[in-house]
Amino acid sequence: MLCRTPGDAVLTCLRDLEVLDEPLEARIGIAPDVALLVQHGAVVGRSLSDPARYLTTGYTDPDPSTPAPATRRLLTECLDLVTTPVVEDVADGEPAALARLRAADTALRAQREDRHRADALLQLIATYVEDYANR
Incomplete structure (x- = not known):
């Protein structure tokens, strides 16, 4: 499954990369901000508008305030x-990927707004730091 946030506006998850070869139908x-993507009469993915708005830990409701640009x-x-x-690259211990991982961890820990x-992001990244960056 491919997941990306083009322009930070929409998170799109596709069944596979071949979906990109033809336009969606x-x-x-x-649901609010959630859509199914259809191609050749079949669901080939889904999208979520403004995914940062829905970041949360556990099963808590997302904060209704606007996410910080950071x-x-x-x-x-x-x-x-x-x-x-x-x-x-992270799993293989590539230095550039591990540097990006550590930088993201540091930035998340230092962020004061939208804590x-x-x-929520730190929980995910801290696991990767523990598993791969602290070898």
Whole structure:
């Protein structure tokens, strides 16, 4: 599954990369900010508008306030770090990927605004730091 945040506005998850070879037929809204993506009569993915807005820990309701710009940037960086191909570089101990991982961890720990969303991202990134960057 491919997950990206183009322009930080929409998180799109696709069944596979071949979906990108042809245009989508439909985008069907199924909940606020959530849509199913259809191609050749089949669901091939889903999208979430403004994913930073929904960052939360556990099963708590998301904060209704607007996410901080730093949170939006860090969400994009964190998603890059935990998806292919960068996550493979992290797992392989590539110095540049590990430096990005440590930088994201440091930025999340230092962020003062939008702390609850930063903590949600930090939970994910801290696990990767523990597993790969502290060898």
